Amino acid sequence: MGKTWRVSSVVRVWRAGRVVDPHSVIGGLRKGPGDPAYVFDPMRRTVWRATRTPEGPVLLRLTPYGSEVEAEAWGAGASWALDGVPELLGDKDSWDGFEPLPEHPALVDAARRFPDVRVPRTRAVFEAMAAAGIEQVVTGKEAFRGWRVLLREYGERAPGPGGPEGRMLFVPPAPEDWRLIPSWQWLRAGVEGRRSRVVLTAATRAKALERTLDLTDSAEIERRLRSLPGVGVWTAAEVRQRAHGDADAFSFADYHVSRDVSYALIGEELDDDGCAELIEPYRGHRFRVQRLLEMAGIRHPRYGPRKALPTHTPGATHRLR
Template sequence: MTEDSRYEAVRSRDARFDGVFFFAVATTGIYCRPSCPAVTPKRVNVSFFATAAAAQGAGFRACRRCRPDAVPGSADWNVRADVVGRAVRLIGDGVVDREGVAGLASRLGYSARQVQRQLNAELGAGPIALARAQRGHTARVLLQTTSLQAAEIAFAAGFASVRQFNETIREIYAATPTELRAARPGRGVRAVTDGASGVPLRLAYRGPYDSGQVFDFLADRAVPGVEEVAGEPGARTYRRTLRLPHAPAVAEVDERPSAGAWLDCRLHLGDLRDLTTATQRVRRLFDLDADPYAVAERLGADPELAPLVAARPGLRAPGAADPEEFAVAEVLGAGAAPEVARRLAGALVTAFGEPLAAPGGGLTHLFPRPADLVEADLSGLDGVPPEQRETVRMVAAALASGTVRLDPGTDREQAERDLLALPGVTPWTAALIRMRGLGDPDVLPSPDAPGAAAAWRPWSSYATHHLWAAPSLAAP
């Protein structure tokens, strides 16, 4: 986009570009999302930024009306396979907060200076600034949805000190933490007092969202003991356990077939420091940072897909909350029907998963870690041939040792090559792990794909889901 086209998006309050870019107004010192309902500023007073962090770094504070920090992420970070895209995905997962810039650079295979230079050149902000903006958003959520003390919120959001927390909140929001809490919407609603009570979130997305398709897809593949979908279509709740860096958690997401531009979510956290990581993993699972307009424009131009795209506006390509968990389950159930794969994964969870301290509903376990399966006796898994059990063990060993990496910043092509180097891993299985486990929007698992597939890039994963959703086809 040019700056003039960005300004036209601001003038028309086009929500399609929320999160894609931000604009700031020199006369007010405020930055906003493109759909901000305020009076459109004069073009001469407007500047544009690729990220909220860049706008903050330039001295602008977040608009209190449109809350530009609470927008979907740019779909560019899902598409891009370069170091900048990989870095943004890792920062979103909380790597800088946990491991610092050195840890981020090590995961990317670059020096810290190279990472800093590339992020600054493209996004106008380095890794520390990007992580700081994310911490500020997490703190605002906790201030406005919980009754936790400010000191608890500061450390839960990833700040090193209460002083740093206070300064950041003032710079980003031009308000003290107390003022920000007092301004929370729905002040009559009782806020939770701890993470175990469930932190309520609204997970934003752009454009139409086919929640029925996503919930159907997840319900058909829910691993017993780890996932469940309860309720009637149109009013279902998806629940799952999460293994997070500091403590286990449970996420709940409600289906909203036609209301709002968000999904209601509750995160029952064992440790509030995991809020950012848990949020990002749920967002990836539900594909909430997708750009359905770009997908529909590209795929709708294909005569074969056009009627499917028209019939399912807002179709998504669900990802995975835990790529390693997904990889193990996919290898275990390779070639089996979804109901059989679910049964096998459930048996694996019962035998080797970690029981929850407080089971609830159908959720009883965390999925086993790869390290738990390396020496495990899998002979009790009925219906799994010996050679497939050995493949599961080899994949688990490769994940446990780091020979195969499946984190958000992984080089996807390299990960697929590494998976295919393991005996027993088929191209179909490796492609599915790349598509769902790594959230790659441009994967076409079937070797029998139509010749038009080249025209579907970079949205081949969505084309695959459209074909699976067609009445005559079934997804694996």
């Protein structure tokens, strides 16, 4: 936190050969509008993202100009981050073999409306695991607050000038720094022991997690991710979506996703088993189906009151900011 960064940057322009809107591609990485590691400027469609690389922390700014993206980076990880901009914006992702079925008009329409959306590959496995661990079995509002509190308290101030209008960004803690967070601080952030243990266990295996980037077999990647205690099908899928760029990593075991997707496709809410059968023709692209329908804004009807926030941890009060 006490480091002083020289405000200098490295700039590259990526010519994608297709229209690229960074926020449309990587917006799923943002943990709510107050995410200390991700800021979106809607006026210029610019994304500011703070992350930790094998070479050190970095602040990355992505500004689209049609089929080109200007990428500017500050910090020790600048070269690594800039080298990865094409993958981050989905250059390794392909729609080959994906063809929406005519009996699924909502998907046909979503594919027509968002033809340039790709699945990103951050190459940051532990970072994705830490975020997914905090997001387990709670509402988005709870998870976003926990992430926000912990990053502001234990993250590292991002190098460079900050985001738009001088907004301060924070790089997520390094694995060894997550392990130093006292138990009472986890509770203050509203993250109980079950979820904090997922992050702490992953922190002890961070190097092994990063090595999964060298694998090409999705089943083996999932097996290794799920070998960690507390990591199930949902958490592994979230990591594969974000870090590995896996277009097939559907979010099974989520409270809403299978219902949303099945409702969008056939107008009927199905559980995981039913939805799995429904989207089997899209194997290899099942997360793409999920993402396109999310972008189209199609949700199953919500009945009754919204889930109440818990009050059993010190951080889970109404002091939500």
